[in-house]
Amino acid sequence: EDQVTQSPEALRLQEGESSSLNCSYTVSGLRGLFWYRQDPGKGPEFLFTLYSAGEEKEKERLKATLTKKESFLHITAPKPEDSATYLCAVRGSQGNLIFGKGTKLSVKP
Amino acid sequence: ETGVTQTPRHLVMGMTNKKSLKCEQHLGHNAMYWYKQSAKKPLELMFVYNFKEQTENNSVPSRFSPECPNSSHLFLHLHTLQPEDSALYLCASSQDKSARYGEQFFGPGTRLTVL
Numbered sequence: 001e002d003q004v005t006q007s008p009e010a011l012r013l014q015e016g017e018s019s020s021l022n023c024s025y026t027v028s029g030l031r032g033l034f035w036y037r038q039d040p041g042k043g044p045e046f047l048f049t050l051y052s053a054g055e056e057k058e059k060e061r062l063k064a065t066l067t068k069k070e071s072f073l074h075i076t077a078p079k080p081e082d083s084a085t086y087l088c089a090v091r092g093s094q095g096n097l098i099f100g101k102g103t104k105l106s107v108k109p
Numbered sequence: 110e111t112g113v114t115q116t117p118r119h120l121v122m123g124m125t126n127k128k129s130l131k132c133e134q135h136l137g138h139n140a141m142y143w144y145k146q147s148a149k150k151p152l153e154l155m156f157v158y159n160f161k162e163q164t165e166n167n168s169v170p171s172r173f174s175p176e177c178p179n180s181s182h183l184f185l186h187l188h189t190l191q192p193e194d195s196a197l198y199l200c201a202s203s204q205d206k207s208a209r210y211g212e213q214f215f216g217p218g219t220r221l222t223v224l
Contacts, residue, residue: 004151032211043113043199043215044152087152091211096165099151 003091006100021073023088032091113216118177132183140179147198
């Protein structure tokens with residue numbers, strides 16, 4: 001069964017304190033792993049797509065990496081405006097996105 | 110308007126009411142989706158339309174009825190809902206369901222409260 005598990009459930013950081021979010025997945029033949037950011041009361045905002053182990057993508061303070069079993073979202077020197085819930089999803093065997101529960105990130109000034 | 114828009118943004122309804130949620134995408138996409146987002150749960154896929162044809166119904170109760178008149182518009186008709194149906198309903202679109210670059214773009218959602 002296709003499955004996505006994100007950890008931790010919540011993460012509190014001080015401004016400038018770098019850290020990583022984890023997304024572990026089980027899927028038959030990965031056809032894309034997606035990261036989204038969701039602010040309270042809003043829809044998810046697309047960040048990255050990764051397709052193969054070893055692939056990396058960056059956007060400002062965020063860097064996403066992918067292995068055969070998991071993906072990491074590294075946040076370097078975060079700022080308060082990076083506070084949000086980060087969602088991970090994989091494209092399942094039926095072609096649809098399977099989402100994790102998300103990691104709620106809080107960055108304190 | 111750009112991206113994916115949804116109306117209304119907030120909706121409060123009684124269990125005997127009938128209401129509709131509307132979604133419009135301005136991205137030229139051919140696939141549209143309805144998701145339900147409840148607290149502490151992953152996004153749940155409800156319906157998928159690809160080139161106006163419904164390709165998936167994830168065992169959604171019949172009190173939710175989707176309609177896709179064209180590739181740019183998607184509706185979710187609601188009737189005789191239950192309090193447990195209260196959630197954020199999200200619409201999304203993508204190039205098409207089977208595209209390699211299957212990024213989905215989401216609207217802001219409709220916050221639904223069923224009394």
